[in-house]
Amino acid sequence: MHTVRFNSAPEAAHVPTGTLLVEAAGQVGIDIQQPCGGQGRCGRCAVIVDSGAVRRRSTLRLSSADIEAGYALACQTVIEGDAAITVPPQEQIERRLTTDLTAREVPIPAGYNPFEAQPIRRLSLTLSPPTMDDQTDDWSRLQTAARQQTGVENLRVSLLLLQKLGHVLREGGWQVEVLLDTDEARLIDVKAGYPADDAPLWGIAIDIGTTTVTVWLVNLLTGEVKAQVAEYNGQIARGEDVISRIIYSGKNNGGAELRRLILNTINTLIETACQRTTISADDILKATIAGNSTMMHLLLGIPAQTIRLTPFVTAVNTVPCLTAQEVGLAIHPEATVDCLPGVASYVGADISAGVLASGLDDTEAITLFIDIGTNGEIVMGNKEWLVTCACSAGPAFEGSGVLHGMRATKGAIEEVWIHTTTHEPTFRVIGNVRPRGICGSGLISLLAEMFLTGVVDKGGNINLSLQNPRVRMGEHGAEYVIAYAKETGHNQDIVITRVDIDNLLRAKAAIYAGFTVLADRVGVPLAAVEQVLVGGAFGKYINVEKAVEIGLLPDMSWDQFHFLGNTSIKGAYLALLDRRARTRIQHIAGRMTYIELSADNSFYEAFTSALFLPHTDLARFPSVKVN
């Protein structure tokens, strides 16, 4: 018998050789969670072996660094001698297993100094009143005072502000609060009296995705993100991908309607963010917008037809600075609106911003950056060179276009495990509530599990001959029940259908094909890629192994992958705070070489080849083994 001590139990366990660690823990009353049913596949039962003799039967889900640090999967590790074990809190394990920077606290750029880095200023000015000896006009008087404090020459002003200027100056007794954008040399507002000492300056970063729109409310003085809100793009009902949106925008008043819809979505999000932080939207003085080229055109009401037609050009890649009033944003009407620059029709500002946020343009290592959304944009390169392409994946990974899909919010199933022999699922729901649907990361996880456990074959066909009532014929053909009505938050069965699976297969195939074609075109073999950075608003968690198992991501060691969350909004945030970051984005956009896949006759071949689990060419995925 061996003595096994656990950090969280007063008693030691006494067990024979070959006892599983989970069983030893159970003996002293420690219930280690095993969502995958003890198959060593979910990694959530990881514990630390501080000392002693154990044998790890499987270390799937553990990196070599983890093993070196003493980690072992409790369900896969047997006792072979006395041992001391630390059971980390489950929370800690989850954080170790996933990298997510989106919904967590956003790190403020190191050494952030709002007065050096960003251009929005609030000034308290005292003007000398005009006299018979000094008949300088009101505006020149303000310009001069502002120049004396900020050095800004030739300050510009709108007619609306001029119309109220004289009154405001006199009402405040020549003491005024002045808001201006020093980079644009433009007056944003002037108010009577001095501002409060602690008055914040607000900005917003906006990411307009084809499917999901995200808004961050940012305190420009501290760099802090005070609210993060996201919602489906209101244009979805008018087409799920950019092409159908462009077509819609060309019909009747489609363009105007789409513009109204996206403005509604953004303005509602801004309102929500403001309510959450109890600020007034009028206090938001700058917005930085990232988004794909089509979204940018539709937002600005610029005809987007040429994006769709050969030779696929945009009306504009680099939009000059605008005001909120012109754009239609419900923030301060004179607020500066900075639309980030795009590269080409199908590689937009979201990617320029994403490359910045990912740091790809500043690394020595040959890096692959994939932004997985409705469009999958891929950038390959390093500080020396950058090439990019785009492929249409559809909205499945954002939880749209799938029967029970939903955004990665409370109530979304975000990870699934299926038992190898019983085919019974276990899942984790965001917010630990009853599930209402399944989000992108949940769909990836589900598809991988269905594949590995034989619920679907390599072609994605549901195996109706399984002896399990969860596999059945439904309204939309064959389906698999993830949660029965009695377990869900809306009293409906949550299922995945054959049609959903086809959508997911097409989505993952488009992205993988884009990757292979891009790599072939630049002549860089897969083995030369040193790291893969994955961006995209799938949700909080994405499991790299599962993404590899379905053939969405290339079969590489899992420590070569880094999940960055929504890199587009992060890039927009950085550009909002720092003009150097903004300049870098412009530089990135200028450096990227765009490869048009529709002009590449190998894409379709690569696509149909990838329409399989994990891939028709099995040699590309040596690590994927079906149970």
Next chain:
Amino acid sequence: MPVEIPKDTWAGQVRTITLGATAAEGGTRSHTVTIGGQKSLPFMHFEHEAPYPPLVALEIKDRRPDDWSALLLERWGDVVNAPGDWAKAAEAAGAELIVLALSLTDANGEPTRPEAAVAATKAVLASTGLPLIVWGPGQAEADNELLVPVAEATKGERIAIGLCEDKNYRTLVATAMANNHLVIARSPMDVNLAKQLNILISDMGLPLDRILMDPTTGALGYGIEYGYSVMERLRLAALQGDGMTQLPMIVTPGYEAWKTKESKVGAGMPDAWGSWEERAITWETITAMTLIESGADIVVLRHPESVRRVQTAIKDLNSVREMA
């Protein structure tokens, strides 16, 4: 000056597949047929001798077909009313294999009953010693319903059943495994899709030497170049060593050619089009020969004269080496 003919050497080889089983092997066939085994592109004798020539199969139906060209019905005559007789006539016409195509409905318009399908199959087996292929009506449910009892009733005969498609293959593969038969995997003119279906079928445990691929084709003038190109690419992949494409190919030039207006319509055509029957047979023959050149191992035909011409052409192509 002697001309040096460049020779390619390939890493891969097409699998050898045998259809039919004799009494000694647990069946009732008078002989078996074998295809595949190539180590070079078709008729490249100087590179590598192909061990087995392409085979010509004749397609017959379980009852008098409603939609066949009058030319075919006239040529076959009364035998079309009895599958056993038809099979015997087909053997006499030179067929090396029989393809029995089951109908979706019987003569009264009712769905074909499984017992009727089994009876037709047995009649064919009884009247000829040739190995057999049985096609379902081409609708997933009907295929499964008819082919399972047919496979069970012919256990051990090593017939080939089909068509397995990516959305409907499990039932047919399972019954082929249980009854020692082969399957035909049909995919819609795409190299990747053909390969994927082969993987799905072999994943179920059916050995690869019991799978024939039907990559789908089109008739001359109706997309044959797509079919040709896909078959050629499949064969090139096989020769380059891709195991999941190293299966012999069966194609249906008869079905395709007899769908065309040129073959179907006799009246009201310009004089320059010549004799209807000659045109139809030529259409079928050229379609078949083209596909054989692209790598087909079995061509399924409908007209006896086409069988004769295609067999002659194969023989001629194979005799070229003797002249050299």
